[in-house]
Amino acid sequence: MTGKSPSMIVTAALMHGLGMHTGAWMARDGAADDHLSAAMYKDIARTAEAGKLHALFLAEQMTNQEVGTERPCGALDTATVLAVMAAVTDRIGLVGTASTTYNEPYDLARRFATLDHLSGGRVGWNSIATQNPTVVEQFGGGVSLDHEQRYARADEFIDVVLRLWESWEEGALVGDKAAGVFASEDLVHEIDHKGEYFSVRGPLPFPRTPQGRPVIFQAGSSPRGRDQAAKYADVVFTAQHVLQDAIDFRNDMRDRAAAYGRDPDSIKILPGISLVLGSTETEARERKEHLDEVFGTGPNLRKLAKRVGLPVDVLELDEKFPAHLLGPDEEFKGSIGFRRSIVNLAVTEGLTVRELIAQYGGGHHQVVGTPEQVADDMKERMEAGAADGFTLMIDMLPSGIHDVVDMLVPELRQRGLFHDDYEHDTLRGTLGIGPASAVPATAANAA
Template sequence: MSNNKRKMHLNCHIVGVGQHPAGWRTQNDTRAFINPHFYQEIAKLAELGKFDALFFSDSLSLHGHPHGPSQMLDPLIVSSSILSVTKYLGFICTASTTFSDPFILARQFLTLDHLSQGRIGWNAVTTYNPAAAKNFGKILLPSSLERYTRAKEFIQVVMKLWESWGKEALIADARSGMFADPAQVNSIDHHGQYYTVTGPLTLPRSPQGMPLLVQSGSSEAGQALAAKFADIVFTSQTSFERAKHFYRCLRAKVKAQKRSENSLKILPGLFPIIGSTLAEAQERKAKMDELRNVDEDIIMLARQLGIEPDDLKLHQPLPYQLIEKSSKDIVSKGFLSEIVNFARTRNLTVYQLILQNMGMHRMLLGTPEMIADDMEKWFLESAADGFNLNFDSFPDALQVMVDHVIPILQKRNLFRSDYTEQTIRERFGVAYCQGKREISD
């Protein structure tokens, strides 16, 4: 048993009805993604397993729908519909800084944070998809530089709004008739490059100071944004040595911002496929792979790489020179770097890459002990503070994790046996510090 006092953090990543694109075809209810009981079952299972949070991805454009559900429902509304079946589990919801309004977003997230008693986090993304831009009138998709510049100001506005009510502003004294102390409810009077917002917000300070701030991505701009603002980083890391380097460099960037290195937690994506034997895990994956639509996989991979589907030949390597020349403003630079490195170092064909989750998040097949061993190595050797776990199909893959892998991690003293904190910020050990993250060039 490990004597390590530091505990692993685990989120359950919700993408459609599972990470495998054909997972929905193995479901008893093939329309489960619009069934509230489906999400309630996932939430109850995750809380039974003592997970830190459910992590909801999102997309502002529709794609791949002829072949399966993906990111179709609004994460905030899904979360609000399942709060009542949980008591401790956190909910981290993705929302775009490019195509959202800071006042509305701040109000929605803080509302849900109050209703959950401090269990909400915001995963701030900058949205690079041109198809999403077409859903917002005549707005052109900004360049990568402008998206991150806008994101910095957007986050600052949201944080100011979340702090516009003082900690003791809500009095609610029936005898005196004083409901809120006007001296502690203040306008923010923000006048910036992209936003002009007077404030204050229409509701009191969060039970946890402010909702948890999460950033997804591994690009230089993403790391700079995370080092300044984020409490949690969700990143794609498929190589142990590269993950250790990323972990070390990002913590150094956090320290350079006059923040404690421990004030930010780094959670790479991990996609475990678990069997009682390795052969059983391989068989589970093979059965799902037989059901996947490879033509749609190629379209998705091409979109991730910033090239056309016709540029990809199924049984040949990636066209690395063409990818290098592609526009970097319409792709996730972090994902792109990780996918290319994953394929190149393993000399994979396009088809082999597709079967390995397209290199986006590390796929790991094995027994519960093998999965736990790998997670322990990454955690103890400073490649991760925990993981954003992906599962091929809900709820059965999550059930296996809860029943067979979580107990091993608990026995090794690597993961909590019970919840001891109410708010998600307390659980991640990232204290709220008012006014500590102002924007500076």
């Protein structure tokens, strides 16, 4: 496929410290604190770049209050870890989560623009309006923002960050030593923002980045979250178990983007897939069974209960999932997108609670099998219009990344579904989303 745009975007998500699966830290070889080692992140970055993955996606959990001491979580500072990975790579994209609820726009804009400069234009910011109420206890306490307040703050936050990233126009850096002109004052602008949540003068203290601005990822799946993504996001990371739900989600996002005057092709939808790979189906299933067994049913049951908003004691393992007991989404304090996807999977397939625990992949569509079986699934979803590519939820680190590169990537290439090499220097170019452009303030028909 050299010389052509890749038909499938593939990124890999690094979640929960040592892998997406809750039992990863016990099932894997290696020390329980490997997620605190720079060596692991360097190995992952080099391996993923050797496989020509489009990007690595690093989640960030700002506190361990939700998981306690039960397992490691991805609580290291995102920007620092991305910098470590940037230093040992040249082409792969590096995307990190940072909250709009517990950061300030100026600091975040400066931090991610710094990374984008130092990496040569390979950085993305995954914007998240943090819903976990325990995080507020680490930031002075008080009352957590409700759903609408979180998204109102996030809208203003993203708008300020974009304006800061654009506060130096193209060509502002002159660098004329003879004339003693470093930068053109006329092309550097204060933003003088005064809003409901923030007051920011600007500008940033350095020129815009090699790709114009970092790529914006976003993962909100509620109606409010979708509208924000349609307005601002370049890439949408989503959880969709059921194929028709995934098709409907992508169509809805493209329609919403068009309502904001955007080219629908400028927004890429990359649903998560939880992978457990093996050279044979038996090998893959044995790996999955080992991961499930070491962690145990109890913790997995508690995790499912939290994902859907039900008490643990109403979840009978060998009874049908009790969807009729669920309260309305409007009263749910967790991720509405995860909840809807999991519940739709349970209802559509008539699963028992035990079956749902085994199949819901921690929140994402799960595939357990050979590279051929995984490629079949990915191809089906691509051809159905359910995705522009995928975010691979790696079960166990670092072995899961090595399996993707050694087994899945060759299979995708053999089918003509994946590129042979990087064709662009920046993440924006690699993802095929075009140059950065201003986002309209209002939508014509956004819902």
